[in-house]
Amino acid sequence: MGTKRIILITGGQRSGKSSYAQKLALSLTDNPVYLATSAVWDEEHRQRIERHKRDRGPEWTNIEEQKDLQNIDVTGRVVVIDCVTLWSTNFFSETDGDVDVSLAAVTERFEAFTQQNATFIFVTNELGLGGTSTNDLQRRFNDLLGWVNQHIAAASDEMVLMVSGIPVYIK
Structure with a gap:
């Protein structure tokens, strides 16, 4: 494998994201x-x-x-990262819900990790499709994950939205 490829798979809870990501990975490598x-x-x-x-x-x-995905060498491999939501949660909880600090930490590590020549399949939740929470902490986390997802989507070569087990190709 000579070039990197970033794929983002997003959707709601139990939409089939992880299953799709794993099947995709197995179609690309043994x-x-x-x-x-x-x-x-x-x-x-x-x-x-x-x-x-x-x-x-x-x-x-x-x-x-x-947290520190950038320390893992996956050069030449196909890797499913499951999931961005929990990865972001690890920073958010450690910073007492500081969105700016968490966002900087996640995006910095994403950039460093994806410098490798590998196929990256990121799985995340699309929390933005739900209602607005009355809980301040939940609203701040939704903001964080929305911005992290936007960052990864912008860097992605491909993006898939899973809806009830059906992949909808976004890009």
């Missing part, structure tokens, strides 16, 4: 990378993560990194 950004917040979540790892199968290289 040995994709799955880069999980979620923190483990309780035992049920830990079990869910382990189940997902088993479901993906032995052809996947599983990597867990909550």
